[in-house]
Amino acid sequence: MSKLKVLNAESINKLLDMGSVIDVVAHGYGSKEDGSGVIWPMIYYEFETDKADMDIRSGYLKNQGVYGAKLLSWFSGNSNNGLPELSGTTMIYDAKTGSPKGLVNAAALTGLRTGAAGAVGSKYLANPKSHKLLIVGAGNQAAFQVLGQINVLPELTDVSIYDPIDSDNAVKFAGNLPDILNQKIMNSEKVSKNVAEIKNRISKINFSAVSNIEEATKGADVIVTVTPSTKPMLKLAWITPGTHLNTIGADMEGKQEVDENIFPQAKVFVDDVTQATSVGETQTAIKKNLITKSDVTEIGKLVKANKKNTDFSGITIFDSTGIALQDISAAGLAVQRADQLNLGESVDL
Secondary structure (H helix, E strand, C coil), X not given: CCEEEEECHHHHHHHCCHHHHHHHHHHHHHHHHHCCEEEEEEEEEECCCCCEEEEEEEEEECCCCEEEEEEEEXXXXXXXXXXXXXEEEEEEEECCCCCEEEEEEHHHHHHHHHHHHHHHHHHHHCCCCCCEEEEECCCHHHHHHHHHHHHHCCCCCEEEEECCCCHHHHHHHHHHHHHHHHHHHHHCCCCCCCHHHXXXXXXXXXXXXXXXXXXXXXXXXXXXXXXXXXXXXXXXXXXXXXXXXXXCCCCCCCCCCECHHHHHHEEEEECCHHHHHHCCCCHXXXXXXXXXXXXXXXXXXXXXXXCCCCCCCCEEEEECCCCHHHHHHHXXXXXXXXXXXXXXXXXXX
């Protein structure tokens, strides 16, 4: 009989700190590059119910001896009934025996691993002396993106929030951000090695809401877009040389957050070429023949070579669609720590 570790959202928040998740997500990208990490085709389904979908992402980390899958559902109407919009599970299995090792709350895991993905993009591509960060979107994922960027950009002084739908929401969110961020890092205090350092960085940052997206874009060193938009919000004319963009929101056909004309003027990196060019932010530039797949590089190449961008005269883009290796590596770390700290619930199957 096999033992299965079950980890709910509360356990995930205690077991995973952003710094460690950034490290394992980067390792996942590197594993994909050297072939020790394999991803399998994504399954996506849009329900007849208005604004509801689910996707299944799966893969295999040979070096860690685990494989697994994440099923994540998004039902926008749940908020009207007091239910979370995102829900799902991540399962990981022992590659030697096929036995299940962990069942993890996928929504909690997704927030951390997606924030970590944006952080990996900035760690390898953005100017490490960047001072001004612009977050486009003020939903649940935005706080994770901010925390990830603070971990890898030590000289941030200004974080601006733009909500394309509700400017009042941006004001409220920006005002609450210091407390939200401090709570997130304190949740994982027992496993994090840099709580004091990150708290100190947060205390030195000015958090504000912006209503003029053009001015905010022109003044930003790093931009993270994290919305479900199907229309571009940022124009090429607004992007200044030296700017780095993490495009996070596009993960299905038809989604788009930024002007596709930015892509021919930029160095473009993605988590997975197939996904990014078909359902990611890169899809529109590909469809309009503005760039080809040969113009797109997977971020794993930089991670594996430990090679960071040093030319900040142009524009860089990291298009993150989300791959299973992020979830599997983060879930594996959570289960490992849960065993060490005796957290979560062990179930006999």
